[in-house]
Amino acid sequence: MSGQAARNSQASALRVRVLPGGEAGAGDGDGDAIDVFEVVGAAGPVIRVRAPLLFEVGEDLHVRIDDGGRTVDATVRVRGHAGGVSELEVTDGAWP
Secondary structure: OOHHHHHHHHHHHHEEEEOOOOOOOOOOOHHHHHHOEEEEEEEOEEEEEEEEEOOOOOOOEEEEEEOOEEEEEEEEEEEEOOEEEEEEEEEEEEOO
16 A cells, blocks of 8 residues: 555656657757646556547657656657556656
């Protein structure tokens, strides 16, 4: 049960935003990142999110991950969708 609480607190501290321009590091500030995800969980390199948009399974997205004071630009791959939740796997970037 305590592991579940740790995952939920980690998820609440996470913010994942899509970077425009197709590459990690694109743009020149936080105003360039697009906030479309609600993070519902995270474990290792996998982040579970809800979004009003449905990205294709296998699609690579360039994102900015804010993790309680630390910000990382990374590439994530959409692993799948189930019950309104999508799984994103960090494939390039220094997170977690």
